[in-house]
Amino acid sequence: MRRLVSELALVAGKDLRIEARSRVTTNQVLPFAGMVLLLFAFALDPDRGLLPRVAPGLFWVATLLAGLLAVSRAFAIEGENGARDGLRLSGLDPAAVYLGKAASVTLQLLALEAVLAAGMFLLYDVEVANVGLLVLSAGLATAGVAAAGSVYGALAAGLRVRETLLPLLLLPVVAPVMLGATRAWEAALSGAPSEAWPWVQVMAVFAVIYTALGVVAFGPLMEES
Amino acid sequence: MTGSQDGTRLARVMGKGWLTPVLAVLTVGSLAILAVLGLWVAPPDALQGDAQRLMYVHVPVVMVAYLAFGVTTLASVLYLWKRTRHPQWDRLAAASAEIGVLTTALTLALGSLWGRPVWGVWWTWDARLVTTAVLLFLYLGYLALRRTISDPDVRARRSAFAALIAFVDVPIVHYSVEWWRSLHQESTLLPDGRLDPQIEGDMLIALLWGIGALLITYAYLLVQRYRLAALEEGFEGRALEAAIAERRAEADPEPATVGAS
């Protein structure tokens, strides 16, 4: 178990270090998500008082789209210089590789969400009643998206159409997370946290199931040439 | 011929020469009788009138869709499990998924056509409709994934995992969408998405016949598609050459004359 954790940390650390040096998430994905929030404002006309009501939904759509890019990026970096073969030959437990990648994506997305949420509060004129619920549901949702995304990232790895295929594969699957995160955030903003409980459960179940699937599937998926 | 090299039980069943003509006749025949039962013999519904006749195709079609995806999932599991691993399960999964996508799309279309005269809207955010729409996208992704992988073993394994992941998601989607829609009780005019009328007598007969007819249709389409998959596997490279040759022939209807002088 300790070996799994240290290998996981190794892989996650590698991915995060690559991000720290290339700054793709901060310089490309984050501005993209911010631009999406702006576009929603153009589409929905701020003067009609609609934005604060639909803010959670818009936030999570922007985050999901950013998540697609983050997952795609996580697997793109393995595509160069035979890195995928390197991973396979390294003797690392595939479960650790999977969990490490998913962890790295989760952390990057959480950081992105923090900045994006701040932007949302400012741009859409929103107030929060229950910050704890906000953070908890965001954490679960992000973990779920990263877990499912990392499995699909492996399924689409090495394919030239990965950029168009991954969204089609991932978005239907994470629909429940989208539902849950939005409803939970609505409850957190409006100050009715008890309404969020079933959604928190759905997202927790989703994250657990897809993490388990990833741990099981990653080994066989990594094996191929 | 299909499966003659395999010798497995599935291959022997799929390989039977008489299967196609028999199933084809049964399919066309039972569908024709269904049309008679559904459009003429069965009485119009007390509340919905003749629009309700769409139920005799809509319900059987959606049942076939779920069955097809169930078969895909089961076949995928059988492929992934070392003891039963065999390309035949991958073929079966793919064939059934294609039929599943076709019938799911048809289900949504029929549902719209049924809903419009009865409710006045083409679509409603009812849990069953939304889940069915998500289901369609899930398996469209599965088919897209298959199309982009050329190595048969890689394709089989990745598709099998994709099928499992999709299947696991379905109950989660269903539950969360249902809970989501149950929070919106305002639509008392729209009967909560349930079109199910009271069925008895001739209507029940027509519906049961419809289910039977569509099951036979599914079996027929499955056998045909499975065989095609087996054939196409044998020579994927040659199929590509043939396609290229066909495209060239389209561009250049007359071959250039050689050695004119």
Place this chain on the structure above:
Amino acid sequence: MENAGYVITGWVLTGVALLGYAAEVARRTRRARRLIDD
């Protein structure tokens, strides 16, 4: 029949979809057999 448009469209669509698909599979099968026999 009232709402005949919807009803007939639905039934015809069903027939076309199912039998059209069968025909397409049959066409591809014939093509595949031709390629094998070459």
